[in-house]
Amino acid sequence: MAQYAQVPFLLPGMHTALQDSVKWNSDWEKLTNQFKHVSPAQFVQSSALQLALESDGMDTSMLQYQGFLGSLVALELALAPDTVRYLSGGLQSKWTEADPAVREKHILIGLSNACSIAKNLHDARIYCGRDFQLSRLRANGEIVLEWLTSLVMPANGRKYSDLLDAPNYIPDPVWDAYAEQQKQSGASDSEKLALGTILVLRSKLIFHVVQYTLKSFMGEDLPTYNVPKFSKKRNPQSAAGLQKSDIEAFTKMMLGKSGAKAYVKENKAAWQDRQKDRKEHCTFVGCMKANTGTEKYPRCKKCWENMKREVVYCSTQCQVADWKSNHKQVCGKPLSFDSVSKPKLTRARTPEEKAPIHATEAGLHSPSMTVPSTPPNPPSRAPVIGPAIGNYKRSPLLTTQIERLNRSPQYDYIITGPVHENFIAYPDDEARPRFRKCREKAMTTGDRESIAIMAHFLCWMTIGSEGAIELGTTPNVIVAQLKKEYLFDELHLAVKEMQQRQNMDPFRRP
Ligand SMILES: [Zn+2]
Ligand SMILES: [Zn+2]
Numbered sequence: 001m002a003q004y005a006q007v008p009f010l011l012p013g014m015h016t017a018l019q020d021s022v023k024w025n026s027d028w029e030k031l032t033n034q035f036k037h038v039s040p041a042q043f044v045q046s047s048a049l050q051l052a053l054e055s056d057g058m059d060t061s062m063l064q065y066q067g068f069l070g071s072l073v074a075l076e077l078a079l080a081p082d083t084v085r086y087l088s089g090g091l092q093s094k095w096t097e098a099d100p101a102v103r104e105k106h107i108l109i110g111l112s113n114a115c116s117i118a119k120n121l122h123d124a125r126i127y128c129g130r131d132f133q134l135s136r137l138r139a140n141g142e143i144v145l146e147w148l149t150s151l152v153m154p155a156n157g158r159k160y161s162d163l164l165d166a167p168n169y170i171p172d173p174v175w176d177a178y179a180e181q182q183k184q185s186g187a188s189d190s191e192k193l194a195l196g197t198i199l200v201l202r203s204k205l206i207f208h209v210v211q212y213t214l215k216s217f218m219g220e221d222l223p224t225y226n227v228p229k230f231s232k233k234r235n236p237q238s239a240a241g242l243q244k245s246d247i248e249a250f251t252k253m254m255l256g257k258s259g260a261k262a263y264v265k266e267n268k269a270a271w272q273d274r275q276k277d278r279k280e281h282c283t284f285v286g287c288m289k290a291n292t293g294t295e296k297y298p299r300c301k302k303c304w305e306n307m308k309r310e311v312v313y314c315s316t317q318c319q320v321a322d323w324k325s326n327h328k329q330v331c332g333k334p335l336s337f338d339s340v341s342k343p344k345l346t347r348a349r350t351p352e353e354k355a356p357i358h359a360t361e362a363g364l365h366s367p368s369m370t371v372p373s374t375p376p377n378p379p380s381r382a383p384v385i386g387p388a389i390g391n392y393k394r395s396p397l398l399t400t401q402i403e404r405l406n407r408s409p410q411y412d413y414i415i416t417g418p419v420h421e422n423f424i425a426y427p428d429d430e431a432r433p434r435f436r437k438c439r440e441k442a443m444t445t446g447d448r449e450s451i452a453i454m455a456h457f458l459c460w461m462t463i464g465s466e467g468a469i470e471l472g473t474t475p476n477v478i479v480a481q482l483k484k485e486y487l488f489d490e491l492h493l494a495v496k497e498m499q500q501r502q503n504m505d506p507f508r509r510p
Contacts, residue, residue, distance in 0.1 A: 010254050010255070011122075012028050013263075013267060014274075015267075017115045017116045018112050025112070025134060032130060040174055040178035040195075043127065044191060045191075048193070052190040059307060061197070062337070063311075063335065065193055065340055068200045072167045072207075074285060075204060080151055081397070083149070083152060084152075091218070098217075104134060104138040107134060107138065107209075107213050109213065110210070110211075113208075114211070114212050120201060121201060124202055124204070125205065128202055144210055147210045150171075166342070167200070169202075169203045170202065170203045175199060175202070178195070189336060193337050196337070228278065228290075229275075229278035229279055229281070248264075251263060281312075282297065282313050283311050283318075284313060284321055285322075286321060287318045291314065298312065299313075300331060300332075302331050303332050306332040307333075384405065384406055384409040385406055385440060386444050389444045389445050392444065395484070395485060395487050397484055397485045398485040398486060401485055411425050412435055415458070415473045424473075426461065431461070435454065435457055438453050438457065451486050451488055452491065452497075454482070455479055455495050456499065475495075
């Protein structure tokens, strides 16, 4: 076991992040200081050796890496609208002018929450060097803003659609230099996988820290994440390449006999606690829905039979979507780094995403939310949806929907499914005016009855329309989107009631 140099560290316990974030953070900072001399090459070599020793020939790690990549892209795409909203809402000055102590408070909340999502994210702090030194972040609010604005396109001429080929990484001179060196040196699959995983987790962690920090600073709800459950059972304490006895000896050396016992016990309890919350996730990165039911998700037969690889889907739609965008290249076959190193399509590109997105001085145009590059019909000049009436305050999502519809008045609504965007246009001359009347009232006044009728209408019309399911625009997707646009939490119930009323009267149409 001793023929290679491991880099064993006793990492601060993840379970203390939220319990005692001040102590947890200072433990991390002490550790960061200790390993500032560890080079990227040492980190990569150590983790590559562990990977090479995996019993299943890295198959699980490859799949896991592909999942990390997909979730990094999904995170960046999800953060993009927040970024636009924050930056056009004057966040920069509020943040830099805030008292350093206030900034510190929110950064600590950001750090501890981001690190509490999952153990691999928590431990990725080891790859962030001095990035997260509290005093440095507090003194200079600019760093957090720099991370945030790295999501504003175009940076280096990139477009949002480019994220689907390669996500945004947070630049770092040391890691970047090593990555360049690795490209030239003909690295092995395990070395590529090790570096890839480190870089993805590092950026993921930083983006989550930015997300939680700024949400906390703005007084918004902190998001929660479901962590996928992996079928392979591992000892939580042992990195794959290390013998259990090595770890025990090392822990005893660091903490003494009773200290080591307590450390192991505490970590084990925390691990068991986390496992309880883990759920099976749909493999399709455009969905990733957690399984909350009692039945297991069905798995891909060929992957299971050939490779004992559990690839599960929540639905046939997701399996079809994943097959087209990704799975067909890897199904039932041994994986290589190249076959998993692209996030692949989290969803198909819309015409809009192919068009460049510009940041202007007046504010930022939102990412996947600008005009179609070539609308099928020239848009009319007069806005088709009027301004808000009275003191109705529109959500940023609703404002975006209205801007898009006003630019492309041939559409009645735009629903963003997990695979495609569905540009809904009713041909029915009788239905359209009624729908639009309802839409106008909902969008200008926030009238709840109108929103519910409109949602009901969209569900009803979309179910019957061809291709809706393939586009991923199911009633659940529609209602979930409208719920967010109109900040209408009980919309599901309201739509259900409409449906019940309709069932009782077969002649009633939405
Ligand atoms: Zn799914
Ligand atoms: Zn398969």
